[in-house]
Amino acid sequence: MVEWEVIRFSFFNLETLQEIWPMLWRGWLMTVQLCVAVVPLGFFAGTILATIYSLRIKSVNAALIVYVDFFRSVPPLVLLIYVTYGIPLLLGADIDAFVAVLFAFTLNSSSYFGEIVRAGIESIPKGQMEAARSTGLTTLQAMRYVILPQALKNVAPDLTSNTIELIKATSIASVVALPELLRMGRVAQGLVYNATPLIAVAVIYLIMLWPMVRLLSRLERRMMSSR
């Protein structure tokens, strides 16, 4: 019984929660801002990469593959620290932490999104492009109106999954002191000296992402059965 009391006090301390709630709220808002910026940015950059790849220009595609594999091989945290420490030293001026994070995440996530969209494009039969071109649509128009709508639908589960991963990954921005949710949780924990803020952060992430994980499971099952 004593143990339960300890757990309640350290992990689920309501008084503490009340005290630090405003901090977590601000952190959460920053996390949302970060996601709202970085998910579309990575997605569009990735779609552009995949579209360029589909033009089948040999040297360009070799370069694209190196780009994509490079940024899939470097841990995002390493990239993030590199960008936040390196660029100010290089420019001799500070850059906004938010911008640095955005930059690093776009490099990283465009690679993942690019691979997914490329697979989607390759899943569309060749005849679709031919039919579209035979009516006079340009390659880009055919891409925009005929190929991509089908391709993105085919890889919807992977796109959802990658979006979840990206949202989760924004938590590493806490390491470079961007005041997002996890960062604020750790600051709060330092103030109150118990673990409730950390548990609260975990719960907030769960509330945000669990529904998406469930949705993803359903999407994946639907794709599987429609095959």
Next chain:
Amino acid sequence: MARVEPVVEALAIHKSFGDLEVLKGVNLTVAPQELVFIIGPSGSGKSTLLRCCNLLEEPSSGVVKITGEDITAAGVDINQVRQRIGMVFQSFNLYPHMSALGNVSLALRKVKKQPRAQAEAKAQEALERVGLAHKADAYPTELSGGQQQRVAIARAIAMEPDVMLFDEPTSALDPELVGSVLEVMRELRKSGMTMVVVSHEMRFARDAADRVLFMDAGMVVEEGPPDEVFGAPKHERTKAFLASVNGH
């Protein structure tokens, strides 16, 4: 008699894929309102020849002219030209994420830049011509193979092309669905459309074609009115091919 400008004039077309020479110098001339039928064994290069006519395949050498304009020349806007060349594919290639009306109106809106209402009216008209006005809102998966191919034909005729290319339009269809597609093609012919058809429908060729080309191994072996080519073929290879087809 003044020379009538041919709609399609493909001259000395060569096409190689790697080491494989698929077309070995083929000529194809199609006069206005003419229906030219191309027959031949599989691998003879007939589909490739057709696809060279709208540059879905780039000829290795040779010249393709559409209504007198050299479309193989440098600097030609191929998308402009393709509006004037309709194509119908063996596998239909309808856009599965769009309704029949969407399929037919897309190029009208994006290539001819027509406003949506005008494009859809035009598309509806084209669907009517292929007897599918009532299926405008149906998606390709909800249509039979024959209906899908007729939508594909509507997609091509809606652009009001100068010529229509048919690449084995009935090969992927169940036998009982072939008739409806051929009926639409016959109607098109009556309306004066210039057509080039690659197909194995010999009866249709006999009834409807003005001229028949027999191709084998990348060359035109024999060419003439259907009565001659089918009734009294001159070449051994033509005879052998016709015999093998009729045997089935």
Next chain:
Amino acid sequence: MDVFLDEFFNAEVMLKYLPEIIDGFWVTLWLAFLVVVSGLTFGLGLALLRAYQNPVVNAAIILFVDLFRALPPLVIIIVGFFGLPFVGIRLSGFLISWLSLTCVLAAFTEEIYWAGITSVNKGQWEAARSTGLGFGGTLFFVVIPQAIRMTIPPLTNRTIAITKNTALASVVAVPEMLTVAQTSLAYAANTSPLTLAAAGYLLIFFPLTMLSRWIETRFAWKR
């Protein structure tokens, strides 16, 4: 350009900190190896357990999987390292990182294995059972060999993506490559040690990423 080279590729700085980075490299590699082995095994165990279709066990597995798929790995590591001591559980940063990433990898791979198992046609089960093979025999000799082909590409992709997270161990003072590089960076006031660390990660993960690309095209052709 000179500033750039001096800042990111300073040979003198690199040489000075190289031995420490190499020490860190081994820690990273060791941690990554442990995570891969335990994560893949644990995940497979969960998927096999799920095949027995016990409702209570399955509910627990699904809960576990959802939890570790929804939580950011860094949050898990930080809760483990900074939270658990409040209830008297003190584990090293290395152990926390290993356990956390193992659970994350197991959660993801359980789903992949499971998708593989369920993707095998029901007729295969019936055919095998009709020949007298038992449940286990059918699973191991008929279903799993077919499922493997489908699961290898997503499995390699996911394993690489999660194993890269060993860099997160730097947050809980594990002396792995990124930690060492950050310390050196602070001493040297120069980004070059981080370049070395990035090169170290590339050395481990770039070949694996290319391997996964190769596997993907390889398996796509056979379909």
